[in-house]
Amino acid sequence: RRGYKQVWRSNMSIREEPRVSTDYVGEDFTSVTFTPDLPRLGMVCLEDDIVSLMRRRAYDIAATTRGRCKVYLDGELLDVKSFEDYIGLFVGSEEFRFSEACNSRWEVGVSLTDGSGFQQVSFVNSIYTSRGGTHVNYVTDQVVTALLEDLAKQKGGTLTVKPQHVKSHLFIFVNCLIENPAFDSQTKETMTSKKERFGSTCELSAELLQAVRESGV
Known part of the structure; x- marks a missing residue:
């Protein structure tokens, strides 16, 4: 050798x-x-x-x-063996921490923000995207839509809560692999690729969305 x-x-x-x-x-x-x-x-x-x-x-x-x-x-x-362990460094309470690996290319986590508005920690091909981007929007929109649908059922279809109101309470984590990702600048702080060009999909499970609904968001 x-x-x-x-x-x-x-x-x-x-x-x-x-x-x-x-x-x-x-x-x-x-x-x-x-x-x-x-x-x-x-x-x-x-x-x-x-x-x-x-x-x-x-x-x-x-x-x-x-x-x-x-x-x-x-x-x-370092005692960080998974993305779930990493999320735990930001969100200590397991009561408000939900995560899953949608497939071999997507890992996501959802929690409650600290009250300062929407928060996110995300990576594209191991690149830290400090300002998020379309990959974060892709996951966040699924969570927001599920919560609004649940609220609409509770209110009998009458809803004054806007998507932005729900989003402001969320802390989203994303670790994904994207084919030929596009960014807004050389610093790669924001991914701009359209979801049709991600090269894969990430449909959040019913179990994860239900857990988020029951969390009190």
Whole structure:
């Protein structure tokens, strides 16, 4: 079995020759290690907000790789084995936390917001979409529609509650795989692909929607 190691330096402008060993013993693995070039960044150390962002991204990777990747932070294995575990970091109470894997390409979660309006945490192909997008709308609309239909039945068809009123109480989580996703900018904060081009569908189960109805939203 062979081992391979290669190093890039100076903003990856300098590439060292690869080192290949023929006597490797152990499990197959891939490891990527980097050292920040602080002088190039005009820094003398990593500031607290940068460290916090890196820490957050470590948890994001653990959550979105669906258990296929062990993620260590400061030498410790992160106890996030699934997207459901990740949701639990945001919503501690299981009473108001509902999640499911619609299929191999979609994982979703629904909870109540903290009162500050609609909230979402979402990923497209493991890319953190901080402002959501059409994938979040796709899931949110299903939840809102189900709740409005239930309210209409309770009120005998007379309904003054608007979709936005319902949405403002929701906290939506989405982890999905999209074919050739389109974004609004280079930062990829918002996905703009039309749902017809997602390459898959995610129909929320009757069980999940019923659990949300009974949650008191």
